[in-house]
Amino acid sequence: MSFSVPSSLEAELDELTTHYPVKRSASLMFLHALQEHFGYISKEAMEWTASKLELQPINVFELVTFYPMFRQEPLGKTHIKVCRTLSCALQGSAELREQFCKRLGLDSQAHTAQTTPDGKFTVEFVECLASCGTAPVVLVNESLYQMVSPAAADEILRKGNLK
Amino acid sequence: MAEQFKLITKHLDEPGFSPDIECYLQHGGYAALRKAVASPSRELADGKKLSPQEVLREDVKASGLRGRGGAGFSAGLKWSFVDRRSGKPIYLICNADESEPGTFKDRQILHRDPHQLIEGMILSCWANDVKLAYIYIRGEMPEGARLLNVALKEARSKGFLGKNILGTGYDLEIHVHRGAGAYICGEETGLIESLEGKRAYPRIKPPYFPAILGLYMCPTIVNNVETLCHVTHIVNMGAAEYAKLGTPNNTGTRIVSLSGDINRPGYYEIEVGKVTLGQLIHDSNFGGGLKPGRSLKAIIPGGSSSKVLKAGEVFKLNRKGPDGQMSKIDVPMLDLPYDFDSLQQAGTMSGSSAVIVLDDSRSMVKTLGNLSEFYAHESCGQCTPCREGALWLAKATHRLTHGEGRKEDTAYLAHIAQNIQGRTICAFGEAAAWPVLSFVKKFKDEFDAQGAADEAARAKGAQPTHRPSPVGTLNPH
Ligand SMILES: Cc1cc2nc3c(=O)[nH]c(=O)nc-3n(C[C@H](O)[C@H](O)[C@H](O)COP(=O)(O)O)c2cc1C
Ligand code: SF4
Ligand code: FES
Numbered sequence: 001m002s003f004s005v006p007s008s009l010e011a012e013l014d015e016l017t018t019h020y021p022v023k024r025s026a027s028l029m030f031l032h033a034l035q036e037h038f039g040y041i042s043k044e045a046m047e048w049t050a051s052k053l054e055l056q057p058i059n060v061f062e063l064v065t066f067y068p069m070f071r072q073e074p075l076g077k078t079h080i081k082v083c084r085t086l087s088c089a090l091q092g093s094a095e096l097r098e099q100f101c102k103r104l105g106l107d108s109q110a111h112t113a114q115t116t117p118d119g120k121f122t123v124e125f126v127e128c129l130a131s132c133g134t135a136p137v138v139l140v141n142e143s144l145y146q147m148v149s150p151a152a153a154d155e156i157l158r159k160g161n162l163k
Numbered sequence: 164m165a166e167q168f169k170l171i172t173k174h175l176d177e178p179g180f181s182p183d184i185e186c187y188l189q190h191g192g193y194a195a196l197r198k199a200v201a202s203p204s205r206e207l208a209d210g211k212k213l214s215p216q217e218v219l220r221e222d223v224k225a226s227g228l229r230g231r232g233g234a235g236f237s238a239g240l241k242w243s244f245v246d247r248r249s250g251k252p253i254y255l256i257c258n259a260d261e262s263e264p265g266t267f268k269d270r271q272i273l274h275r276d277p278h279q280l281i282e283g284m285i286l287s288c289w290a291n292d293v294k295l296a297y298i299y300i301r302g303e304m305p306e307g308a309r310l311l312n313v314a315l316k317e318a319r320s321k322g323f324l325g326k327n328i329l330g331t332g333y334d335l336e337i338h339v340h341r342g343a344g345a346y347i348c349g350e351e352t353g354l355i356e357s358l359e360g361k362r363a364y365p366r367i368k369p370p371y372f373p374a375i376l377g378l379y380m381c382p383t384i385v386n387n388v389e390t391l392c393h394v395t396h397i398v399n400m401g402a403a404e405y406a407k408l409g410t411p412n413n414t415g416t417r418i419v420s421l422s423g424d425i426n427r428p429g430y431y432e433i434e435v436g437k438v439t440l441g442q443l444i445h446d447s448n449f450g451g452g453l454k455p456g457r458s459l460k461a462i463i464p465g466g467s468s469s470k471v472l473k474a475g476e477v478f479k480l481n482r483k484g485p486d487g488q489m490s491k492i493d494v495p496m497l498d499l500p501y502d503f504d505s506l507q508q509a510g511t512m513s514g515s516s517a518v519i520v521l522d523d524s525r526s527m528v529k530t531l532g533n534l535s536e537f538y539a540h541e542s543c544g545q546c547t548p549c550r551e552g553a554l555w556l557a558k559a560t561h562r563l564t565h566g567e568g569r570k571e572d573t574a575y576l577a578h579i580a581q582n583i584q585g586r587t588i589c590a591f592g593e594a595a596a597w598p599v600l601s602f603v604k605k606f607k608d609e610f611d612a613q614g615a616a617d618e619a620a621r622a623k624g625a626q627p628t629h630r631p632s633p634v635g636t637l638n639p640h
Binding site: 019020021022024025026027028029031032053055059062063066067068069070081084085086087089090126127128129130131132133134135139142143144 | 261262263264265266267269270295301302303304305306336338340341342343344345346357358359360361362363379420421422423424428429430463467517519521525530533534536537540541
């Protein structure tokens with residue numbers, strides 16, 4: 001499969017580059033846009049970013065490995081990020097994650113993001129999502145779910161199954 | 164009864180209030196900007212003349228405004244450190260990385276009233292001759308980034324932003340830059356590196372003070388979202404009026420994020436120092452007390468990095484008596500006024516103004532385990548004491564929460580933490596060490612007992628509860 005960035009996306013990224021006096025600054029925004037489009041950041045995407053921003057591929061690679069939001073392989077269509085940190089833990093976020101994992105047949109003891117074999121779901125523990133007053137919170141793709149009850153968690157799974 | 168004082172959050176929860184510019188304008192939006200750019204220069208007693216921009220800089224100083232991001236540093240003073248003679252451009256960055264555990268105040272502004280921030284930013288940029296500014300928003304707030312982009316576009320179309328703002332000849336551009344999930348991007352020099360397209364490795368100070376060598380090695384102002392919003396109100400009210408809010412040296416209002424074991428978690432705006440910790444937790448206007456049958460065990464008063472306070476503690480605070488003399492008085496923990504100075508005198512800090520309440524059902528060992536896990540995950544890895552130490556702290560607390568504790572773990576935890584603080588590039592080192600030092604000091608019995616119990620159980624042949632993941636449940640049941 002050859003790597004190609006649609007011209008509309010490339011135009012968008014070219015415009016973004018003009019926001020900065022130094023091209024390199026646009027790296028994170030490039031990676032966000034490419035990940036959104038392709039679902040993950042491939043080696044080709046890093047090389048493409050590097051050449052667009054006049055960098056070495058290593059300059060981009062080291063960002064992908066540093067920033068937790070970037071990933072190098074595709075994840076589930078429904079990406080469930082459960083907040084692990086204190087205020088959410090106090091309201092049962094560990095149990096919530098366990099519920100997600102159990103229902104989906106994933107390993108609830110695992111340390112890293114878990115994806116179902118059918119590619120539908122990824123479940124991950126993340127750090128404080130800055131919504132501690134409505135704990136426990138879950139970020140599903142780009143939507144924030146607050147005060148998530150066990151029933152609400154099942155509803156998230158039901159919706160994801162329809163995708 | 165103590166009341167909220169809604170300055171920044173005034174409209175946030177009003178039915179019908181929306182993030183678009185028409186709504187903001189109907190509520191008096193951008194009046195401060197019009198007022199500031201039309202204001203005259205000021206003649207001082209010594210004959211010196213201040214330009215309108217200098218007037219605003221002086222007013223921010225006179226308002227007493229202190230940074231709402233964590234350190235509580237005077238905003239006016241920070242602005243006065245900016246190197247204006249270098250000939251280099253001056254940048255301003257709004258720190259919207261909000262990621263200190265417990266904190267969720269900036270989120271409210273960004274999502275519900277983005278123009279309030281943008282107006283504060285335009286004013287701050289204008290006052291400091293900034294032509295290019297950024298909002299660094301954390302990656303997990305995609306909706307906030309979208310709303311900000313829409314709001315910036317609206318502001319441009321109305322002539323509040325872009326070329327020749329309100330016909331004054333002043334040009335300013337503001338762009339949104341998204342982070343990607345790293346806590347250290349909230350540290351201002353890490354944020355700057357990240358904005359330059361690099362790993363968010365904090366820079367060492369000296370020499371890299373942002374005011375002198377910041378973004379692209381140019382003078383740079385980094386301020387928190389809430390801090391910048393206050394500038395709008397300082398202009399609207401006038402510095403002297405603004406300074407009457409709150410208490411001396413702790414002026415204005417502050418949004419407190421309240422979470423944990425209370426009946427009414429949420430964000431509450433108060434006049435700084437006019438409400439006590441006890442009122443924040445127990446008043447029906449605020450936290451509404453603890454769950455039935457529960458009693459207070461501890462409070463984390465200023466975000467997860469602040470030192471914990473134990474129920475029943477009494478502090479010696481400096482207070483001015485009616486005769487004007489300073490003296491030390493005893494203040495019980497719940498009577499501490501919620502402000503910068505009182506909490507500092509109580510040996511902790513108001514930090515990001517996030518209060519996390521713990522009741523008597525909670526294990527302090529498990530609570531620390533949860534926090535230590537956070538710091539181990541978030542260390543950027545540049546400094547050995549922080550990278551290794553934060554991990555050791557997490558491993559030691561993990562042991563203590565999984566049947567593998569030892570009697571000496573309390574001392575061991577303190578020893579590691581002491582070897583991190585003061586030995587690192589950035590204040591993350593302290594942020595990781597302080598919770599540990601305060602937990603094991605104030606709840607020593609609990610840590611000792613856990614280690615001893617684990618040892619006794621193992622002597623009887625108990626197996627540690629091996630879990631590959633160090634994440635444990637915090638619930639007591
Ligand atoms: C580890 C660490 C994390 C921080 N995170 C944030 C943050 O998320 N948001 C913020 O505004 N300030 C954060 N700060 C404080 C900033 O470095 C900086 O002091 C602040 O943005 C300055 O703004 P202010 O003066 O308006 O408070 C953090 C500091 C440290 C050491
Ligand atoms: S103290 Fe920790 S977070 Fe800060 S620069 Fe050093 S390693 Fe990075
Ligand atoms: S602790 Fe979960 S959102 Fe802050």
